[in-house]
Amino acid sequence: MKNLTPRSLVLSVFFLLLLAVPVYWLVIGRQTDKKSLAEDRRLDAFPLLELNDFSRALKLSAVGNFKEAGETFFNQFINRSFQRKYEGAASDQFPLRFPGIVTVKAVERAQIWLAYALLPDRVIPTDMVSNLYVMRDGSMMLSSPFPYNEESRRLIDDKISFYKKLIAKNPDLRFYAFYAERLENAPYNPLNNTFPGSDGGRNFKYFKSHLPEGLKLTTLAFKDFDEYKQNNYRSDHHWNIYGALRAYDIIYDMLAEGYPQISERLDTSRTYTFPDIGFSGSFAGRTLYPIQPDEFSVAYVDLPPYQVFIDGSEVKVDAEERYAAGNYRRAKYAHHYNNYFGTGRPGTLYEYVFDNNSPRNLLIIGNSFKWPIYPLLAYHYHQTWTVNLLEHENFQVNKFLQEHRVDDVLILGDADAVFLPIH
Amino acid sequence: MSFSSINFLFILLPVTLVLYYLVRSWKWRNLVLLAASLLFFAWGDFGHVPLLVGLVLLNYGIARWIGAYAARNQPKAAQRVMWLGVGLNILILWFSKYLGFSVGIFQQITGTQFEFIEPKRPLGISYFTFSSLSYLLDVYYGVEKAERNLLRFGNYIVMFPKLLQGPITRFGQVKAELQTAAFNYEEILDGVRRFIVGLAKKVIIADTIAAATKKILAVDMATIGADVAWFAVIAFTLQIYFDFSGYTDMAVGLGKMLGFRLPENFNYPYISRSITEFWRRWHMTLTAWFRTYLFIPLEFARKNVKHLRQQTNLFIVFLLTGLWHDASWNFIIWGGYFGIILVIEASGWGRKLKTLPRVLQHLYALLLIMVGWIFFRLINPADWGPFFGALVGAHGWSGVSNFRTLNIVFYVPLMIAAGFLSLPWLKQKVDALVERSTVGSILVDGLLLCLFALTVAYVLSNGYAAFMYGSF
Numbered sequence: 001m002k003n004l005t006p007r008s009l010v011l012s013v014f015f016l017l018l019l020a021v022p023v024y025w026l027v028i029g030r031q032t033d034k035k036s037l038a039e040d041r042r043l044d045a046f047p048l049l050e051l052n053d054f055s056r057a058l059k060l061s062a063v064g065n066f067k068e069a070g071e072t073f074f075n076q077f078i079n080r081s082f083q084r085k086y087e088g089a090a091s092d093q094f095p096l097r098f099p100g101i102v103t104v105k106a107v108e109r110a111q112i113w114l115a116y117a118l119l120p121d122r123v124i125p126t127d128m129v130s131n132l133y134v135m136r137d138g139s140m141m142l143s144s145p146f147p148y149n150e151e152s153r154r155l156i157d158d159k160i161s162f163y164k165k166l167i168a169k170n171p172d173l174r175f176y177a178f179y180a181e182r183l184e185n186a187p188y189n190p191l192n193n194t195f196p197g198s199d200g201g202r203n204f205k206y207f208k209s210h211l212p213e214g215l216k217l218t219t220l221a222f223k224d225f226d227e228y229k230q231n232n233y234r235s236d237h238h239w240n241i242y243g244a245l246r247a248y249d250i251i252y253d254m255l256a257e258g259y260p261q262i263s264e265r266l267d268t269s270r271t272y273t274f275p276d277i278g279f280s281g282s283f284a285g286r287t288l289y290p291i292q293p294d295e296f297s298v299a300y301v302d303l304p305p306y307q308v309f310i311d312g313s314e315v316k317v318d319a320e321e322r323y324a325a326g327n328y329r330r331a332k333y334a335h336h337y338n339n340y341f342g343t344g345r346p347g348t349l350y351e352y353v354f355d356n357n358s359p360r361n362l363l364i365i366g367n368s369f370k371w372p373i374y375p376l377l378a379y380h381y382h383q384t385w386t387v388n389l390l391e392h393e394n395f396q397v398n399k400f401l402q403e404h405r406v407d408d409v410l411i412l413g414d415a416d417a418v419f420l421p422i423h
Numbered sequence: 424m425s426f427s428s429i430n431f432l433f434i435l436l437p438v439t440l441v442l443y444y445l446v447r448s449w450k451w452r453n454l455v456l457l458a459a460s461l462l463f464f465a466w467g468d469f470g471h472v473p474l475l476v477g478l479v480l481l482n483y484g485i486a487r488w489i490g491a492y493a494a495r496n497q498p499k500a501a502q503r504v505m506w507l508g509v510g511l512n513i514l515i516l517w518f519s520k521y522l523g524f525s526v527g528i529f530q531q532i533t534g535t536q537f538e539f540i541e542p543k544r545p546l547g548i549s550y551f552t553f554s555s556l557s558y559l560l561d562v563y564y565g566v567e568k569a570e571r572n573l574l575r576f577g578n579y580i581v582m583f584p585k586l587l588q589g590p591i592t593r594f595g596q597v598k599a600e601l602q603t604a605a606f607n608y609e610e611i612l613d614g615v616r617r618f619i620v621g622l623a624k625k626v627i628i629a630d631t632i633a634a635a636t637k638k639i640l641a642v643d644m645a646t647i648g649a650d651v652a653w654f655a656v657i658a659f660t661l662q663i664y665f666d667f668s669g670y671t672d673m674a675v676g677l678g679k680m681l682g683f684r685l686p687e688n689f690n691y692p693y694i695s696r697s698i699t700e701f702w703r704r705w706h707m708t709l710t711a712w713f714r715t716y717l718f719i720p721l722e723f724a725r726k727n728v729k730h731l732r733q734q735t736n737l738f739i740v741f742l743l744t745g746l747w748h749d750a751s752w753n754f755i756i757w758g759g760y761f762g763i764i765l766v767i768e769a770s771g772w773g774r775k776l777k778t779l780p781r782v783l784q785h786l787y788a789l790l791l792i793m794v795g796w797i798f799f800r801l802i803n804p805a806d807w808g809p810f811f812g813a814l815v816g817a818h819g820w821s822g823v824s825n826f827r828t829l830n831i832v833f834y835v836p837l838m839i840a841a842g843f844l845s846l847p848w849l850k851q852k853v854d855a856l857v858e859r860s861t862v863g864s865i866l867v868d869g870l871l872l873c874l875f876a877l878t879v880a881y882v883l884s885n886g887y888a889a890f891m892y893g894s895f
Contacts (some may be wrong), residue, residue: 006861010868011612014619014875017441021433077469090429091883100880108833109876115833125830129632129885144830194827 024095031093037389038285038333043092047085071159087204105158105288123190126287133191138291140225140234141283145191146184146415148206155420156207163411167214170401170409174258177411178221178251179204179418180239180369183232188225207419218254220247233294236281238337241271241297243374251377255408259360262380266301273297274323277336285333296336298323300371303379309351341371347391352378361405366412377410390416424466426673427626427882435463436677443681449604455575456582456681462585464546471545474515479577479852481511482555486562490569493562506561507748509556516552519545524750534599547587551714558594560716567594575601584677588670590688590708596615600683609681614679616868619875621672626881628841629666632658635834644809652813653830656793658834659800661841664693667706686711691847696784697776698764698791709747713740727783734769738762748799758843764791785885 025046034044050073057073058065076082087304091097108128122267126132126141134141146152167175183189187201204219211217222228222245230242239247245268256262278293298320308317319340322328328339352375362377363372364386378384385404387395401409424431439459443452465472484510492501517525523541524761530536556581561567570576578601579594580586636639639647639655647655671688678685692704693884721736740760745758769777776784801807826832841847856863 005609007864007868008609008612010865011615011872013872014615015437017872017875018433018437019441022437074469077465080467080469083466087428087430090433094433094879094883097883100876101884103877104880104884111836112833114836119832121827125833128634128833131830137740196823196828 010157021095022242025093030099034093036092036098037329037331037335038098038288040282040285040335040338042253044062044085045090046089046093047082049082067122094149102288109289121194123194126283126289130287132283132287132289134289134291136188136327138201139292140183140229141188141287141289142183142191143283144150144184145189145195145200146203147195148195148202149197152203152420153206155421156203156210159419159421160207160210160212163215164212166397166409167396171214173401173406174408175215175303176251176254176258176418177215177217177260177418178247178413179217179221180243180247180414181221181228182237182410182414183228183260186228187413188222188228198363201410203382203415203419216254218250218259220250232280233279233349234293235279235294235339236241236337237283238281238369239372240294241299241372243298244369245271246368246374248376251373251410252380255377255380255410259371259380259408261357261359263356266303266376266379268299268301268376270300271297274301274328274336277328278329278332279336280333281337285335293332296340298340301376303375304356306355306378307353307377310348310355312349312351337371338368341374342368347393349392349395350374350386352384353385354379354382354384358382361385362408362410363400363404363406364412365395365417366408366410367414367417369413381408388417391420424463426670427622427678427878429882430466431463432879432882435459435466446778447604449602450574452604453572453601456578457712460578460586461584464586467587468546469661470543473559474519475551475581478512478515478551478555479573479580482559482580483573483576486559486569486576487571489559489562490560493565500756501563501801505559508559510550512555514625515623516548518542521549521746521750525704525830536750540825545847549584550589550591553591553709553747554585554593557591557712557716561594567598569595570598570604576675582678582681583681584674584681584683587687588667588674590671590674590686591712592685592708596686597678605682610682611680614617614681615678616677616871618673618676619871619878621669621674621676623878624665624672624844626667626878626885627671628671628837628844629662630881630885632662632665632834632841635831635838635870636662638829638831639684639824642802642824644806645818646812646824647813648819648825649813649816650821651825651831652810654826654831656814657796657842658794658838660793661838661845662695663796663799664689664845665841670731691845693789693792693845694785695788695792696781697768697773698761699768699773699790701788701792702761702765709744713744717743735764735829741765751793751802752804753798760795760798786796790828 030046030048031043034043034045036043053073057069060069060072070078075187075382094100105127107128111128111233112125122136123133123142123393124136126134132141132143162176167173181204182200185199185201185203189200192198192200201221209215218233218241222231231246234237248268249265250260252265274296277296279296280291280293283289284293293317300320308315323340328334328336356379358381360381361383362385364374364377364384365388366386367388367390370386374384374386383405385400385406387400389395389397424435426432439455442455443459446452446455461475464475485504488504489501489508492498492504519542523539526539558567570579575598579592579597581596585592589877635658636655639651640660654863667750668689675685675687686708688707690704690707690708692701695701718736718740721739722733725732741758741762742755743758744754744761745754748754748757771890776787779787797807797810801810812842816879851865853867857867
């Protein structure tokens, strides 16, 4: 190489970068179990190609059986499924991927800061892709308000019709609903003025005014934004333990009205905050917004031994013991809400069995809000099942109710679970 | 495969460069380049690899046939073969890209209804068909000799830097490089610089601004006010320039890395002072192609036409330029729109325009260009009325869908920066700095490296984004 200048030496680093990455992939090998905590998912691994399939497909092609040859090997390239998997893996397995994405998010925040520098907005976007927002003082992250319009009312009507049919088919059962108000449906959402036609509590009012006969409804609604903040995480879309325990009390009172023999209300006054956990929840993970992590608190409630089954197989639920023993992840974005409260397998049917004298069984249809209070509610029943209809598409409620001795049915969760389908 | 994908940047590109420069003979280099190009194409469109290879073989054979007749001094026979080749290429292009559109028109005219499944469009068909056509015509007119080496000819058609989105290259522009095995490190580094700039233009600017345009155009046009409508027009004006010129920068840069000098496609089109000037600065290789192979032949063919010959020829060329972009009425109207303006400018208005203050000339050109992009971007003509209505304030200055509900406020700083970067000022300053100072040049290259790292981070963050011009 003649006439190499200092300048050309600098840019030679470009080629080193280009070569370093494939060498890195070769060195680390095929990684199949790498996870991304912030995204709460397993990272894609490079797909494998079977040489046997290839040679079989060639043989099939040679005898003119192109259809089978395609199905055996070639179609994955024609429909690009192989390429998509490969592209996903190359992106996921890229060295320093996460710091790179964090840098991009910082650049995005700088642009947002610049754009809003002279604007009076109390709430600004967290990043440029998620459509999530943050209070300028960092006190809360929030998503944009849900709309109240003809379409939302139609969705609510659909849900009401579903409840009506369910109640009519099972006249001997008691049906309850508990609605956990979230900011995107609340009247005190600071973005309501910005978004004309936002929910502001009107969807729930509509649902309430059309409530089907036979469905008893209670709610955990907050009087203002400050009260909401006290009962919900700032970096996650769930309620915190204080919100969840308030919900337990309200639900207990509601169930007790139709269930006079219900056991004593549990003592939930003993809470504990893990001093070394800074909980950065789903909002923080999605946006990588550097919000101050939440405290992570739990309630220690004396429960007798119980059994847990997932799709009929008994499992050990030991999160409380593990956490008490200090056996938990300290990493940022570790999802403590799921790890502690949930036993987290989407699309499955859970069953809690308490060896007590309760004459009743309960079915909870709800989303992830249910997890912190599920064992508490189950304690008052003999058998308690729970399912999330949004995750368990094939679950047939009527069939389940015919095949199992259920006395009470509780619909529990936010708007998605109670009066709107997922949006 | 997209130039901005991790697969291309960190697998195909380094492997190709290493193999390409490890081998010392041009024959082996051509083999490496051909294999890499076919893999590049197959990654995005595996099913059409046989078509691409077939077209290469077809045009290679036809050109040899033309050459053979020309050598035997049989011009009529050569002409027949040339027309056969041109016809076959156009037929394949029509079948791949325009059949569905033609069937739709046929059904509308005849009032018939029948089920029709449109064939999947091969990637880059317009580009490699136009390369093939220019080659056949150049061979016929004696500008080029029919290439005997299939490998060299194959690379002319399929070489990956220009395969999918141009620049549309004539055989003569790469012929010499296809038979040399030079290694010029400074030239390669120049290519790297150009490539990084293009990659950043595409990924950081165009793809980001594209999200703003997409958000606005996803809502009911009747809900947006004049503020958002103008924002959308400006956003798309910037997006399409940075998308396409970014791609060209990458293509030219990659070409340089492999020892080719591909033609330029853009020359700061938004500083134009007339639409005539704009088309000398925008998609220059396409304009040159139409000028060489359509406009000039039309001028000759219609030389006896006394009135408005040049104007009608211009209009025909621009209607076809619009149609080349896609088989859709909005593109034809977009082409016709510019055709009409060019005819008016060619008919005297262009001369009067030059007497106006420069700022007015710039405003005139920019406004017409931006209006043109509305036809280009809004595929459904039913959207044009409400959108133009919004532009002139028919739904008020601000509508229900505003900057905050659409969450587009934060694009403003990037768009201001992009507007600034679409002018030549910064490049002139950087070039001057590099010219007069070694430290300055090292600093610029260091910044380019940082820009590359940031762009890769953007790719990781954004995921894959298809190039807007990929489907043309």
